[in-house]
Amino acid sequence: MFLKEYISDVYNGVSSLLKGMRKTGYYFTHPKEIITEQYPDNRATLVMAERFKGEVVMPHDQNNEHACTGCTACELACPNGTIKVVTKFDITPEGKKKKAVDALVYRLELCTMCNLCVIACPSDAIKMAPNFEHSVFDRSKLTKILNKTGSKIREGIE
């Protein structure tokens, strides 16, 4: 009985080691499996994953219109004060005052890419972009205003 256990121990040990060697041997003989990105060289063809979170951006359409209502939900959701929404009051054609965004100030150097602002946004005005080349020589360049100058809110978004 002891001998049987002993032999099965040896057999199981060797076969599990061989299983591992088979896997690594497969990788060794299949160079196409190599996943290394040679980054600065392949910059033109670099494909970032869809889920990659590099910075917060506000998409604008061709009429320079965005979807931000200036509700400050993102500012409230942000755990470390990265976003500051400066609001203003637009006068609508009917003569009523309406709250709108003046500047959505985004400070990249404070951002942890936690995605909470994007989740909080009720009108999907902001999203995460896959850019990652953020280095600049001046720290003040990391403070960005996300809405473009002269942009306005798209029709029909409340």
Add this chain to the structure above:
Amino acid sequence: MFSLEGITSTIQDWLFFKFNPTLALAIECVIVILLAIALFAALGLILVLMERKVAARIQIRLGPNRVGPGGIFQTAADTLKLIMKEGLTPDKADKFLFNLAPFIVMMVAMLLLAPIAFAKNFQIWDINIGVLYISAISSLSVIGILMAGWASNNKYSLLGAMRSGAQIVSYELSAGFAVLTIVVLTGSLQISEIVAAQQNGWWIFKGHIPAIIAFVLYIIAVTAETNRAPFDLAEAESELTAGFHTEYSGMKFALFFLAEYINIFIVCAIGATLFLGGWMPLHIGNWQGFNHIMDFIPSSIWFMGKTFFLIFLIMWFRWTFPRLRVDQLLNLEWKYLLPISLFNLLLVAVIAILGWHF
């Protein structure tokens, strides 16, 4: 046809023709020393690069690829860096032993080079107890390692050295038994005779299953003896920073590093000699045509090919298996490898006496 034998005999004839025998012998010694050092340097560069490339491929990476085409000058650049670095000696270290240790480790590696047959009739010293000499000398390297660990005055170094000592002492046994199986089959300790006995087939084929078991045991045991993963407890990076060579820097560190790779080369060369026929080409029974074609490949290429195949195997182990704990290490040796190798030796003795091998 290219052969190293021709070159050496030409040089010897010329030396003995030009000078008196004593001087000629002295000059030959100098040439051998220079060749050994050149081989060491070249092997160090090639094996480190090979290791890094193999590791990269196994881990789905690219490995060094910036210095020179495909990164082939990477190790040369590393060596240059190490030469230019300062060789520090810790303040409270035993200065003499500390500085002596890397040279002892290196010297042991150099001594082991003597009986290895690199090609047909191309051997530094064809001693009649070659195999015994190798097992005797190879266990000396533990002295250098213990010396380094003790003299460093560092707990990590000492722990690493002690582990290495325990490991080499235990695994020497099964390596010795694996070597003995071939000695039993051949009936000689001389390297050249062991190679000559494999004229009509390598021992791994001729010796049936016991020879294969002995080969596997040998590979496991020498992996442990050279302190390589999965038996690299002596320098386990995650626990002991670098084990016995934690305190070494610059060229002295490079010597330890080089000695490790030279030791791998040597144990693989011995493995190739014992089990895979050394420089003997692959011969299959009575296939005259096939055997003749195989004879056309120079014997040095056969030897290097087999040795590098074994080196690749050991590198493959290193990048596949996780490190053993020290109790698992000793369990493996004393509970599994040693009984199996003893039983295997008995089996081989029966086979050799009854003449069951080819």
